[in-house]
Amino acid sequence: MTTQLHDTPAARNPDQRRTTAIVVGASLAGLMTGLALSRAGVDVTILERSGAVPRTGAALGGVDESLLERITGRKLSKTDSTALRSVASGVQTWSAVHARLRTAVAADPHITLHPHTSVHSVSQDADSAWVITWDNMTFRGDVVIGADGHRSVVRNSVSPEKPDATFAGYVIWLGLTDEAALASSGRWPRDVAFLSGIDDYLLGYPLPGHDGSLAPGSRQLGWAWYDSSRNDLLREKGSVVRNVVHHSLTSADIPEATFRELADTANALWPSPWREAILDCIERRAVIGTPIAEYVPDKLVNGRLALVGDAAHVPTPMTGSGFSASLHDAEAVAASVAAGVRGPAMAQALRGYERQRLNSVRSMVQSGQQFSRSFAGRAA
Template structure:
């Protein structure tokens, strides 16, 4: 729904021109402006270039060349989402998200609207996110993590049967309906693996280049604030640039730089979770996985 609303706002704004399936492969700047080149050879020129290109940001490599990559945080999150209609758990639909702990495992359960936005009984979906720090060798084998950098997620069709069997075996530790949702996702072979990245920003601006969202900062999803803070970036940047023109725009970016401290704090708070989560090793768990 969010995406739909944003898309509608962009489509109806006279100054926004959306271009789809265009990959930026080069950026540059000089005293009078910035340029970007696409993989199809097009070149664009403007007063400013805003890098909103996510956790593997290309623009970041120009803003912070000394530290261009987000680090792998040391764990993966297995994700699934199933139609409530497919589940037969007893009792009413959960009304809010829940975080469950069991030994070293953490599971987020998320009641979500149906694809049509409906939250009527039986019409919604149940989502889950399972934190797992024991499957890192598999992530490296699949090329999802290389040299300490997250390269891509593990698509459902690429999740090994051994991982699905392990999740199935350990799902009994979770209460219903979350356990049912995990088991149904496994039965549907619809489990996505997202290796988690983290990036504490060094800076948000370099001349006429500026970063927002995950391009600027990558907090672990455990903070629950990655998307929110991306919107706060956009809002702060909009405020800083209100009424600016070609000459003043680059100077106005200084006001946006005030976001840096908040962004650093957010990622650091998530990193302390990641450190404590990946540091603990329970002997029972090791035995169970090894068996």
């Protein structure tokens, strides 16, 4: 089969073009990197294997609003700022953050986003770097940035000697409930709840409603339940193979007996309103089980290829720092690409990105590993 060269700005204007970047992945890190690169004067093509909204995470802690404003180049809308006033500090719904980044990307004439475009492999030579998709399209640029998450394809080419994130030894059950679905359960939580059982942790997040509203009756509760007793189930379902995380458990993957055990444990362990929120999600079969992976990078860059976000470093969510680390990666890699402009200086400029970020992101992941080892060890 002949590989087709996609009509990127690089292909259209070979002599008069601006620097071009191909970004793989349009989740939070990919969108932020696209915006930062565009701001630095780069033409950006973002490739995303999913559709318009690649993932529906629940809550996101550690969101620095001023950094988010800086990366989107936009002040908060009235709805956003109303929501932020009384939601727990730094906590947002994943979908609200993603929607804001998507809006900023859609309005940017220097960014083209291709949904339903899955990257298969990555290559480079002295003059350019390129990706080939599963449907045999080639996208070529001055650099390729991997923002393709913990199972990154780009990482295979940046760090072939250490390509995989490894299973941290526990799953997080995740759910999101509308306030309207809860029977009146007393006072609405004002801040993030951090609760501990014998072998379990629960993080609970009070969140605005789907439209950003904080009006009583229209809000949401998000929860993340850390459970180290389900590793046999994860392996049986192929969710974890040897020490590599392959996929999350959807509700269809979760056996009825497991739902019943979770409901019994929730009744025994967790106080109101978190118990009711969990039971509502179990009843609706609206629970996802995400096995947690970790990755301490030795490299962030190889020639014209670079990694950002979870492709570069995967900390346990307990650190609450994956999002802000991705944002700092985006800004730092964009500054380096802008410094490299075009030509052989690009690889050297990207090494500046690695020098700036590597030690700090390694420490971030390592700090979370101490928690993971002690938590996963409880069920051993």
